[in-house]
Amino acid sequence: MLIKYLLEEIKLLGFTGTAFRIYYEFSLTSGLKKLKDNKIAIPKPDISFSKWKKNRKKIFLPDKKTAFNVLNTLLSEEEKKQIIKIANNALEGKILCFSKWQGNYGCPINWHYNPKKKVFWPKNVHWSKIMRYEKKCGDIKLTWEVNRFPHLYFIVRAYILTNYSKYVKAFKEQLLSWEKENPYPYGVNWYNGQELAIRMLAWIYALYMMADDPVFDQETFDRFLRLLYLHTIHIENNISYAYYAVHNNHLIGEALGLYISGLLFPYFLESKRWREKGKKILQSERCLRQFYEDGGYCQLSFNYQRLALHYYLWALRLAEVNQDIWERKENIMKIFDKSAKFLYSFMNSSNGQLPNWGANDGALLSPWISCDYADYRPIISFLSYITRKKRVFEKGPWDEELFWFFGKEAIESEIKxxxxxxRNFPITGLHVQRIKPDTFLLFRCGSVKDRFGQADQLHVDLWWKGINIAIDGGSYLYNDELQYHRYFVGTKSHNTVIVDNQDQMYLHRRFKWLYWTKAKLLSAFPLEGEHYGYRRLKGEVVHRRSINLLNENAFIIKDKLIVTEKIKHKYDLHWLLGDFHYYVDKLNNKVFLITLHTPKGNFYVKLECNINAEIIVNRARTDFFVPDGWQSRYYGEKIPALSVHVICCSKNGCEFTTLFTDKI
Known part of the structure; x- marks a missing residue:
């Protein structure tokens, strides 16, 4: 069986991808990477801090005085206090992680610490060997989070609001500490090129906004340039992995790192090469083809699409203000326009949230907004303005990102x-039935075209009066507590029918699905589709689902499991519901009624099977092998949800009917 899976993996990778992967793994294990890194010598560019301040390359950021005036107008007193509070906590090593929970990394910060597992990654091991310690040290992303410097976006804004130089001093000290504790090329923080690029952007933001403070000095500027050089040369030396092996936002982020470093800091012999190489990759089909023609994205995740778009938005704005001509700018602008309409189609108007669809690793490239992490109004506003010079929403905290990129005139532009x-998005395989701005349904139905995403065919996400009733589980952690990773990425956390406790695809590695599910949309209105992921089972099971609107507050969903021969299977209709107080009423052996007590009143879920069935409701079950009843909106945090199962066994397939309604 292992050979069978390996051959399928090679088929999906192709000859070039497979050959490169073999070479890359050899270069890691043989020590070739280490030999190359040891030959790097850091040049000392001929540029003083004072000269740089007078002749610095243009960036899109506003001046400090304008930023002070706009932030005081745009943000409420409570929002400003929160920014300062988060910044002050960061001075003590208490970092807002993944825009949600606080991680204590110590004071001074320990850059190798995992605050959840309370363990340290070794800092004297070459980056190419560091993943040998993953089992002991836990999810690497929990250590990388502080090293992305998300707290700098709060420290800088607190500095603007208060004019206190203690925030500039804190940045100086953290930069000094980071260089001392992360000698190149050792430790966990040199392992991933995308992480280096994200860190560089935060440092550049702080440099440009703090450079005129008397506390900022030549020594800190020299340190910044040293680290910038090491980060960029390391990205350049290793970007081939992202180019040939992964085909996702890692490549876009790393290319941005090359471009921004070469463009803004032309003081190294390599600067021109970096700029041109980054620019070439960002305009290549390897990156642009990641965006689908219907507005979706190859990683099948709203969150990853936002991250990829943010990378391009940084790149294009820098190109514009520096009059650097991009031959394929219009292609990218079309991507922006389609992406804006795509994301907006799935937005809950009352809070800007989208369904928690696809992998969600908590990435928010520049957290310089006071909106919730799950609020997509900032990115939609930005995409709208860059493509048509119009805003989408009335003035609010979501305009802050627009201000950072375009200035004061942008947040006063026309609203349209x-x-x-x-809408139907057939390439991505997502469909939305919109009843009201805050009442709608998402339907996942479309053949898998890339190796990313989750085993979620025919999943339904239901929002009623702004409340997410039937939800998508999320991700939680990628690299620890792997039973939860398998749960969240697999079919068991999605609102669909599970056959014989199996996923719709085969999870070969942690992030690699084999035997990609084929699916077909049979009708766009009313919605109906089927998937063939379970055809691999005896009897060639096909799952067909139809969705009908009864009235503006009632949906009826019918599931039909079809077999070609009489083979007994276990069928599990699963609904993951929000964590409401609830009551279950068994009407008979085939019909069950769940009453949900929501903030907007009672909501009902009536479930029926055409043969005898049982109902099980799990909330926050912690079974080591099969967790159940969980959701994760923010990376590293899981909270309870209601996992409802209607289960039957049959040789002839079966039928389920689910009624979602506010009245019985």
Whole structure:
């Protein structure tokens, strides 16, 4: 069986991808990477801090005085206090992680610490060997988070609001500490090129906004340039992995790192090469083809699409203010326009949230907004303005990102919302049935085209009066507590039918699905589709689902499991519901009624099977092998949800009917 899976993996990778992967793994294990890194010598560019301040390359950021005036107008007193509070906590090593929970990394910060597992990654091991310690040290992303410097976006804004130089001093000290504790090329923080690029952007933001403070000095500027050089040369030396092996936002982020470093800091012999190489990759089909023609993205995740778009937004704005001509700018602008309409189609108008669809690793490239992490109004506003010079929403904290990129005139521009309506996105395989701005349904139905994403065919996400009733589980952790990773990425956390406790695809490695599911949309209105992921089972099971609107507050969903021969299978209709107080009423052996007590009143879920069935409701079950009843909106945090199962066994397939309604 292992040979069978290996051959399938090679088929999906292709000859070039497979050959490169073999070479890359050899270069890691043989020590070739280490030999190359040891030959790097850091040049000392001929540029003083004072000269740089007078002749610095243009960036899109506003001056400090304008930023002070706009932030005081745009943000409420409570929002400003929160920014300062988060910044002050960061001075003590208490970092807002993944825009949600606080991780204590110590004071001074320990850059190798995992605050959840309370363990340290070794800092004297070459980066190419560091993953040998993953089992002991836990999810690497929990250590990388502080090294992305998300707290700098709060420290800088606190500095602007208060004019206290203690924030500049804190940045100086953290930069000094980081260089001392992360000698190149050792430790966990040199392992991933995308992480280096994200860190560089935070440092550049702080440099440009703090450079005129008397506390900022030549020594700190020299340190910044040293680290910038090491980060960029390391990305350049290893970007081939992202180019040939992964085909996702890692490549876009690393290319941005090359471009921004070469463009803004032309003081190294390599600067021109970096700029041109980054620019070439960002305009290549390898990157642009990641975005689908219907507005979706190859990683099948709203969150990863936002991250990829943020990378391009940084790149294009820098190119614009420096008059650097991009031959394929119009192609990228079309991607922006399609992406804006795509994301907006799935937005809950009352809070800007989208369904928690696809992998969600907590990435928010520049957290310089006071909105919730799950609020997509900032990115939609930005995409709208860069493509048509119009805003989408009335003035609010979501305009802050627009201000950072475009200045004061952008947040005073004309408002013209996109149209909210039912839409089909057949390439991505997502469909939305929109009843009201805050009542709608997402339907996942479309053949898998890339190796990313989750085993979620025919999943339904239901929002009623702004409340997410039937939810998508999320991700939680990628690299620790792997039973939860398998749960969240697999079929068991999604609102669909599970056959024989199996996923719709085969999870070969932690992030690699084999035997990609084929699916077909049979009708766009009313919605109906089927998937063939379970055809590999005896009897060639096909799952067909139809969705009908009864009225503006009631949906009826019918599931039909079809077999070609009489083979007994276990069928599990699963609904992951929000964590509401609930009551279950068994009407008979085939019909069950769940009453949910929501903040907007009672909501009902009536479930029926055409043969005798049992109902099980799990909330926050912690079974080591099969967790159940969990959701994760923010990376590293899981909270309870209601996992409802209607289970039957049959040789002839079966049928389920689910009614979602506010009245019985």
């Amino acid at each position: 919302p996109y149209k909210l309506s039912s």
